[in-house]
Amino acid sequence: MxxxxxxxxxxxxxxxxxxxxxxxxxxxxxxxxxxxxxxxxxxxxxxxxxxxxxxxxxxxxxxxxxxxxxxxxxxxxxxxxxxxxxxxxxxxxxxxxxxxxxxxxxxxxxxxxxxxxxxxxxxxxxxxxxxxxxxxxxxxxxxxxxxxxxxxxxxxxxxxxxxxxxxxxxxxxxxxxxxxxxxxxxxxxxxxxxxxxxxxxxxxxxxxxxxxxxxxxxxxxxxxxxSTKPIQLFGRWGIYTLCAGFLSGALTLYMKFFEHTSMNRNPLLILTAFLIFMGVQFIVMGLLAELVARTYYEAQGKPIYNIKEKVNFG
Structure with a gap:
């Protein structure tokens, strides 16, 4: 046909x-x-x-x-x-x-x-x-x-x-x-x-x-x-978010000890907790996505590549 x-x-x-x-x-x-x-x-x-x-x-x-x-x-x-x-x-x-x-x-x-x-x-x-x-x-x-x-x-x-x-x-x-x-x-x-x-x-x-x-x-x-490396997406954003959280936390501590700003009245403390939580969430999502991707490809015997032509393979 x-x-x-x-x-x-x-x-x-x-x-x-x-x-x-x-x-x-x-x-x-x-x-x-x-x-x-x-x-x-x-x-x-x-x-x-x-x-x-x-x-x-x-x-x-x-x-x-x-x-x-x-x-x-x-x-x-x-x-x-x-x-x-x-x-x-x-x-x-x-x-x-x-x-x-x-x-x-x-x-x-x-x-x-x-x-x-x-x-x-x-x-x-x-x-x-x-x-x-x-x-x-x-x-x-x-x-x-x-x-x-x-x-x-x-x-x-x-x-x-x-x-x-x-x-x-x-x-x-x-x-x-x-x-x-x-x-x-x-x-x-x-x-x-x-x-x-x-x-x-x-x-x-x-x-x-x-x-x-x-x-x-x-x-x-x-x-x-x-699709074959989801941790590269979610993990990258997780690291960025964690780094931002640690910087926010460091700034919070600096303001407490050097500027005598109370931590419980500093909104940066809430931002720090939020960013660290989101960073961990992104990394966990990436790991779960990796498991799903591996299950998808391995359960079906589906390769992560595509062959256009083969010569002398019988």
Whole structure:
């Protein structure tokens, strides 16, 4: 199988036939062996019925129905787990992504890249509610992860299948896959893709998702930098805090013996106790995180490295 296209579907009844038609037309002349995996994420309309009709007409269409609405990341993860193509391309089911970009993404993959991220350079969305928050988030994510992309939120991306095998998705983390893949040595690039206005249905995204993205960004930043050495993060802050506590305590003693300031009336005494307590807490958190990290890797037999290629190992 050359290609797996994964499309999460949530209340897109009117868009499904058009989506299938456009994908078929876009790939008609490519001679690629492909599959179209459509994941119904607990739709409340007749989306699943439309998907089953398509599957009955086209053997390349594979349909998955989740028991309830788990969210876009979970639906995408289900599609990734079932994909068998050497390249996996997720895309939205609202017709805003253009299937004509799929061959272009594949050409970029053939240049030697492992991940090609779409960039909706001419995005057809409202500025205040969609484009502005996205611009701010993309700049922030690029700075925090070190992987500089213009459009982390674009679903249309291309991944070599082996890259996805090393990435586990939770929360809203589908947008961070390029950064997580870069962590294990994947070559990541981006290219401009088309973007269309929504014709049917209503958008499921809004500014309320910003908080979820921020929280997941904190998780991703930790995973990228400290997942195998958490004591380096918590222990460092513990030492800094303890040092500040000892300095505060020394100043408290100096004020008592040389300036005759009563310790029980000196707020620095409370600050000293607080800083020393927090320093100990940080170090204990780091040690506990080390135990969790070791349990995570050792219980699964999961290595802390990633091999790209082996020669003469049989």
């Amino acid at each position: 050359d290609l797996s296209i994964v499309v999460p579907i949530y209340n897109e009844e009117e868009n499904i036939p058009v989506l299938h038609s456009r994908i078929s037309e876009a790939l008609a002349d490519t001679r690629l062996a492909y599959e179209l995996i459509l994941v119904d994420d607990g739709s409340a309309d007749n989306s699943y019925s439309s998907l089953k009709v398509l599957a009955g007409k086209d053997s390349r269409v594979k349909v998955v129905k989740l028991r309830r609405n788990f969210g876009q990341t979970a639906a995408m993860a289900a599609g990734f787990d079932l994909a068998s193509g050497r390249v996996v391309i997720p895309m939205d089911g609202d017709l805003q992504n253009d299937p004509l970009d799929i061959p272009l993404l594949l050409n970029k993959i053939d240049e030697g890249y492992d991940v090609v991220s779409g960039w909706r350079k001419d995005r057809k969305d409202t500025f205040i509610n969609r484009k502005l928050p996205s611009m701010i988030a993309n700049g922030f994510i690029s700075k925090m992860t070190g992987v500089h992309l213009h459009d982390y939120g674009c679903t249309l991306k291309a991944y070599r299948r082996e890259v996805l095998e090393d990435v586990n998705l939770y929360g809203e983390m589908h947008r961070f896959v390029p950064a997580l893949a870069h962590q294990v040595g994947a070559r990541v690039t981006e290219m401009p893709v088309r973007h269309h206005e929504r014709l049917h249905g209503v958008s499921k995204y809004g500014i309320s998702r910003t908080m979820k993205v921020i929280l997941d960004l904190m998780t991703v930043t930790f995973l990228l930098s400290y």
